[in-house]
Amino acid sequence: MSSPRFPIPQGTLDMLILQILSLEPAHGYGIAQRLEQISKSVVQVNQGSLYPALHRLEQKGWLKAEWKQSETGREAKFYCLTLSGRKQLATEKRSWARLTGAVQLIFDEGN
Amino acid sequence: MKRLLNWFRLRNLESDLDRELKYHIERRVSDLILSGLPEPKARRQATLELGGVTQVQEEVRDIWLTRWLRDFAYDLRFSARSFLRSPSFTATAVLSLALGIGATTAIYSLLDQVVRRALPVHEPERLVLIDWKGDQATVNAFGSYNLMSYPICRDLQVQERFFEGVLCRAAMTISLSTGGEHRLAAAEIVSGTYFSVLGVNPALGRLLTVDDDQAPGASPVVVLSYDFWKTQIGSAPDVVGRKVLVNQHPMTVVGVAAPAFRGIDVGEVPALWIPAAMSAQAIPGFNGMLDRRTKWMQMLGRLRPDVTLAQAQAGLQPWFKAMLEEDTRRAGFPRITAERRQRFLASTLEFTPAPQGHSVLRRRLSQPLWVLFAATAVLLGLACLNVAGLFLARGSARDREISTRLALGASRGRIGRQLLADGLLLASAGGSLGVVLAPLTMQALIAFLPRDAAANALQSVIDTRLLLFAFLVSVAAGVLTGFAPAVQAGRGSLISSLRERGGTAFGGLRLRRIIVTAQIAFTLILVIGAALFVRTLAGLMAKGPGFDTSSLISFGIHPLRNGYSPSEATRLVRRIHDEIRASRSTQASAVARIQLLTGGSWNNLMTIQTSQRIITDREVHLNAISPGFFATLGTRIVAGRHFDERDSLPVSEGGQRVAIVNEAFVKRYFGGRNPLGARIDYGTGPDVRPDIEVIGVVANISYRGVREEREQAYFPIGRSEGFYEGANFYVRVHGTSEAGFQSIRTILRNADPALPINYLRTLDEQVSRSLNTERMLAALSGSFGTLALLLSLVGLYGVMSFVVTQRTREIGIRVALGATRFATVWLVLRDALVMIAAGIAIALPCVWALGRLIESQLYDVKSTDPATIAVAALILCTAALGAALIPAHRASAVNPTDALRFE
Numbered sequence A: 001m002s003s004p005r006f007p008i009p010q011g012t013l014d015m016l017i018l019q020i021l022s023l024e025p026a027h028g029y030g031i032a033q034r035l036e037q038i039s040k041s042v043v044q045v046n047q048g049s050l051y052p053a054l055h056r057l058e059q060k061g062w063l064k065a066e067w068k069q070s071e072t073g074r075e076a077k078f079y080c081l082t083l084s085g086r087k088q089l090a091t092e093k094r095s096w097a098r099l100t101g102a103v104q105l106i107f108d109e110g111n
Numbered sequence B: 001m002k003r004l005l006n007w008f009r010l011r012n013l014e015s016d017l018d019r020e021l022k023y024h025i026e027r028r029v030s031d032l033i034l035s036g037l038p039e040p041k042a043r044r045q046a047t048l049e050l051g052g053v054t055q056v057q058e059e060v061r062d063i064w065l066t067r068w069l070r071d072f073a074y075d076l077r078f079s080a081r082s083f084l085r086s087p088s089f090t091a092t093a094v095l096s097l098a099l100g101i102g103a104t105t106a107i108y109s110l111l112d113q114v115v116r117r118a119l120p121v122h123e124p125e126r127l128v129l130i131d132w133k134g135d136q137a138t139v140n141a142f143g144s145y146n147l148m149s150y151p152i153c154r155d156l157q158v159q160e161r162f163f164e165g166v167l168c169r170a171a172m173t174i175s176l177s178t179g180g181e182h183r184l185a186a187a188e189i190v191s192g193t194y195f196s197v198l199g200v201n202p203a204l205g206r207l208l209t210v211d212d213d214q215a216p217g218a219s220p221v222v223v224l225s226y227d228f229w230k231t232q233i234g235s236a237p238d239v240v241g242r243k244v245l246v247n248q249h250p251m252t253v254v255g256v257a258a259p260a261f262r263g264i265d266v267g268e269v270p271a272l273w274i275p276a277a278m279s280a281q282a283i284p285g286f287n288g289m290l291d292r293r294t295k296w297m298q299m300l301g302r303l304r305p306d307v308t309l310a311q312a313q314a315g316l317q318p319w320f321k322a323m324l325e326e327d328t329r330r331a332g333f334p335r336i337t338a339e340r341r342q343r344f345l346a347s348t349l350e351f352t353p354a355p356q357g358h359s360v361l362r363r364r365l366s367q368p369l370w371v372l373f374a375a376t377a378v379l380l381g382l383a384c385l386n387v388a389g390l391f392l393a394r395g396s397a398r399d400r401e402i403s404t405r406l407a408l409g410a411s412r413g414r415i416g417r418q419l420l421a422d423g424l425l426l427a428s429a430g431g432s433l434g435v436v437l438a439p440l441t442m443q444a445l446i447a448f449l450p451r452d453a454a455a456n457a458l459q460s461v462i463d464t465r466l467l468l469f470a471f472l473v474s475v476a477a478g479v480l481t482g483f484a485p486a487v488q489a490g491r492g493s494l495i496s497s498l499r500e501r502g503g504t505a506f507g508g509l510r511l512r513r514i515i516v517t518a519q520i521a522f523t524l525i526l527v528i529g530a531a532l533f534v535r536t537l538a539g540l541m542a543k544g545p546g547f548d549t550s551s552l553i554s555f556g557i558h559p560l561r562n563g564y565s566p567s568e569a570t571r572l573v574r575r576i577h578d579e580i581r582a583s584r585s586t587q588a589s590a591v592a593r594i595q596l597l598t599g600g601s602w603n604n605l606m607t608i609q610t611s612q613r614i615i616t617d618r619e620v621h622l623n624a625i626s627p628g629f630f631a632t633l634g635t636r637i638v639a640g641r642h643f644d645e646r647d648s649l650p651v652s653e654g655g656q657r658v659a660i661v662n663e664a665f666v667k668r669y670f671g672g673r674n675p676l677g678a679r680i681d682y683g684t685g686p687d688v689r690p691d692i693e694v695i696g697v698v699a700n701i702s703y704r705g706v707r708e709e710r711e712q713a714y715f716p717i718g719r720s721e722g723f724y725e726g727a728n729f730y731v732r733v734h735g736t737s738e739a740g741f742q743s744i745r746t747i748l749r750n751a752d753p754a755l756p757i758n759y760l761r762t763l764d765e766q767v768s769r770s771l772n773t774e775r776m777l778a779a780l781s782g783s784f785g786t787l788a789l790l791l792s793l794v795g796l797y798g799v800m801s802f803v804v805t806q807r808t809r810e811i812g813i814r815v816a817l818g819a820t821r822f823a824t825v826w827l828v829l830r831d832a833l834v835m836i837a838a839g840i841a842i843a844l845p846c847v848w849a850l851g852r853l854i855e856s857q858l859y860d861v862k863s864t865d866p867a868t869i870a871v872a873a874l875i876l877c878t879a880a881l882g883a884a885l886i887p888a889h890r891a892s893a894v895n896p897t898d899a900l901r902f903e
Helices: A012-023 A028-041 A047-059 A083-110 B002-008 B010-034 B039-050 B053-064 B067-085 B087-116 B150-157 B194-198 B226-232 B276-282 B309-329 B338-345 B360-397 B399-407 B412-448 B451-457 B464-491 B494-499 B509-543 B566-582 B629-633 B663-669 B737-751 B763-770 B772-806 B808-816 B821-857 B866-892 B896-901
Strands: A063-069 A075-081 B127-133 B163-177 B183-190 B202-205 B221-224 B243-246 B249-257 B272-275 B298-303 B348-353 B552-557 B586-592 B602-604 B606-609 B613-615 B620-625 B637-640 B658-662 B679-682 B692-698 B712-716 B727-733 B759-762
Touching (some): A012 A047, A012 A083, A028 A047, A028 A075, A028 B010, A047 B039, A047 B053, A075 A083, A075 B010, B010 B039, B010 B053, B039 B053, B053 B067, B067 B087, B087 B360, B087 B412, B163 B272, B163 B276, B183 B194, B202 B226, B221 B226, B226 B249, B243 B276, B309 B338, B309 B348, B360 B412, B360 B464, B399 B412, B412 B464, B509 B821, B509 B866, B566 B586, B586 B629, B727 B737, B737 B759, B759 B763, B763 B772, B772 B821, B808 B896, B821 B866
Parallel strands (some): B221 B249, B620 B712
Antiparallel strands (some): B127 B298, B163 B183, B202 B249, B221 B272, B243 B249, B552 B727, B552 B759, B586 B727, B606 B679, B658 B712, B679 B692
């Protein structure tokens, strides 16, 4: 296999999915491909955990799904962000920024 | 919540997920093929990347429902399927639960409405009923119970240390016209403080205030009830300011009360409220508002938040004592004996909590309703026992299944959950059916109550709290008994229970015997109760009112409420009576001051003067009647004579004061000696000079109700009667009562088309109305008893069948060794007899203990009446033995070769 990649931190997958869907609606495979691109370069995403995550986010009301024609002409289930999903993404981004900022601060102090 | 919703659309979700994953795999496979992989390899890699389709599906399902909930859903589905496979078991169990839950909830809902519900007013728990304990030195009284005079209410209103306010009220029927014809309406005559003390708000306009209740006759205003405004005035928004006629007196509507508020008596919902200051207009011929010796109103007080009932009661006594002293010195205080004066001065005020207000209906119905509620509770218990028995039976049949599952490694908890699902499913089915049954039962119940009281006052609204409670009880019963097989299953060794071939090794038989014994005990209690109430009703119906009711009609009018003066009223009654007598359909007719068989009476203590002076030790029931009254009713004059026209003349015109007493009166006060010529009079004081001569003795007839036989005295209705209480006609007709009604209606319409008829009905109906409560008790306890009997028979039959199946081998051996048919039947019946006998032995002490609670509802039969108990026990025994005989017969038909071939 290719060079070792570190596994995706717990809870980050949801945020990544929200981020991907904030750009445009996509179906599960599309999101998987996008994740694949990310994971090729940086982190390793287990595709098996994608669908449970999608359904969990839908259950929470952050995602909305509908069956639409995909680029291949077949029907696919497209997910898009709801308003509360958008808010959630913003919140997660903020807290992520604060977390990394805080970690950075600690590192800086050590220097 | 969303998860529960998911439950119901699982199938959709599943197919959706299926499509979604399929799409993913197809896309991945075609991409991989494009990158050069052969198809089978591509397909394997795509699945591998996903980590297995089934695993993903499982994980997603866990998100839809939590794990536990999901498995439970499967359990429920499994339970439902297995229930549908045994429809008779399911139907019996569901139906018993539905009946138990439905009946209990219906009775309790009625009980709650009539007896327990607090008034929809501000902080009802601070309301207390104020009652006078002792002698009020009353001269004049009318109304139901807990009566006091109006001035006392005003006195108490200023006792601000204990009360935030005090109100008084009297229920009254008035003649009301809102523009069209005159109709009778229920009214509450109230003090000006009424609404403010209760804390009721207006829906429209304003409510009565203290200013409306000052000088007598000065404030002709009324407040309408919301219901009356809605149904009779069509919710007219401009109703405030309109004039209505109350007994022909114009009064102005000033407002409409809040929708929820329906007066303080659940049995008598008023159409309007009239200030006490207008009582002379609202009650024809009444002018006792300011009289301290006229009691006619009930009084409620609102305690201050920081004052307890006991504090207020104790704190007011000094003031009350002083007031009593002052009262005796007041002008117009009646001359009374020293002894009675003592009793007057020793009076106290007594407070009782009155968050539910004051109600005559409650007083009459609360005990019967509690009795019925107890009966339904027993019935619910019985239903639960029945379900428990059925579950045990089913459990023992499933013993092998459960053992197998345990052997295959199922945990005890897993199997317990399956059984929980069983219980829950059954209870919900029974509960939902019960919810459907309860309102129907309640409507039937309300139909038993006196129509005028129940029609607008009570609703068939179900009490949800109790419904929930009954539901939970049945779930608990289902679950507990559902668990029993699980517990039992683990006890014996798995291997032995699996090795067992035809029968089962399940030892739940003892538990089932106990259940059936308890069922028989419960049933006997209900059957005895039913028998007692049926005997009571039958006894009262057989007794009747003491006169022939066939083709006897009665009706009442109240001319004074329609603007007649007393002398005009007398003339009108006379004219109507003449016309009725002249009518071809009339056999005989008479007029009485007080209506018979309504529960009410005119009564008074009497003084009797013969060679000595006696004062009656309890109230004598009185009535004033026209000559021919007893002839019309067909009552025998035992001695002396009936009244004639001369007796109605005033003394000044040559008449004399005469009376007729009944046999009960003679028996109690004359000890069988001849009463004719004795002198009597109302009242007991030293100033009473008996000068009314007893000229006749009449056979006993019912007055207040069929049940009672009290001392009665009758006086001739005077020529200047005035008919302050209205006039009640008794007419015996030729031909059908319908024709009689027609001719009476015509006569009344001709006399005065605007005069409302208070009532017009046959005496048969009047008698049956007066037996409403007894009929309700008999009918309901009878049906509960029958239901109980059915339930326990099913239980007994089930157990005995089970026993026979289990002992087939033993019976086969016995038969093979030469046991007779009779011996085999006896073998089984003996088993049943033990349970029946034990059940009866448990029930009898309970009957003895419970009997005292219903004693007051019975007539002519004791709650421990041996004959009734014996008959009930006999019925139960016969039915139970019958149920046991079927399996016993089956046992006797056992063919030894077949039975032993199992070996």
